[in-house]
Amino acid sequence: MADQTRQTQALGRILELVVVLSEDMTRGLERLGLTDSRAHLLWELHHRGPSTQRTLADALHVSARNITGLVDALVATGFVTREPHPTDRRATLVSFTEHGAATAAALERGQHEFARILFEEMPDHRLDGLVEGLNEVLDRLRKHGVSIESGADQ
């Protein structure tokens, strides 16, 4: 029972972190004129280079229709452009504007900076312990596909 308390406490900390981190990211992205979804698309584009909307839809696990909307918004706000695909006239290539490329690069730098701020004063053994613990939790989540409602179907 003491164990159960500690386990539940650990899960509670993880869920807290999810909330705090998500809110923090959303606020930061808003300052850049981005939403979570649009930033996600930018992030993929940054790591894949110019991509068709189909590719982006598969990468983000959303519908083609959704990508049309996100790209519309990112074009309207000056982050990306639609270019003709060189060989397939059905497809369009989504590419960065200068502003979009600069923003994506800044997001990447920001991520490293953020990691530094979060962990710079954490002793090595604790950082290691944290990563090992997280890896184990992730493994377990992926393998067992357990769900937080596993006990909830009465």
Add this chain to the structure above:
Amino acid sequence: MADQTRQTQALGRILELVVVLSEDMTRGLERLGLTDSRAHLLWELHHRGPSTQRTLADALHVSARNITGLVDALVATGFVTREPHPTDRRATLVSFTEHGAATAAALERGQHEFARILFEEMPDHRLDGLVEGLNEVLDRLRKHGVSIESGADQ
């Protein structure tokens, strides 16, 4: 530089966990006929008891209008009812139906069960290391209000 890599890796693991956990929760809630937002309202109601919509709006940090919509949906799907407030005729008390109360209780049991599955085979020292690491990260996030885009404004 090696340090930066390890720190960025740790942040990467945390972000992965955020994604996997969120998706898992959303899927599980969907099986119960709930969305994330509706489950969040149910969760508050479970811990506060019958509440006015105003109270719920403040607890969830959303607008009164939003609560109207969420309660509408939860009434329509049989999780809660609107009851007259005993002393304030402007207000309504949101209360559980039997189904709603059972679902909320099941969510709570499910959370303990989920924690057990995630951590049962984790050695004590690693669980402790994980919790300590998470606490430190949370502290730092809250104190400094840093943002993942902190380096992103060029």
Add this chain to the structure above:
DNA sequence: TATTGTTATACTCTATAACTATA
């Protein structure tokens, strides 16, 4: 025939503003 991306339509969550009933 199959694929790419669009239009059409709809649902959920979210917000602000105007309004009603009550305090």
Add this chain to the structure above:
DNA sequence: TATAGTTATAGAGTATAACAATA
């Protein structure tokens, strides 16, 4: 005058289905 909750309106993200252009 202030508060509780609604209606009105709007915008973002998401989905499926029908369709056009192209492969």
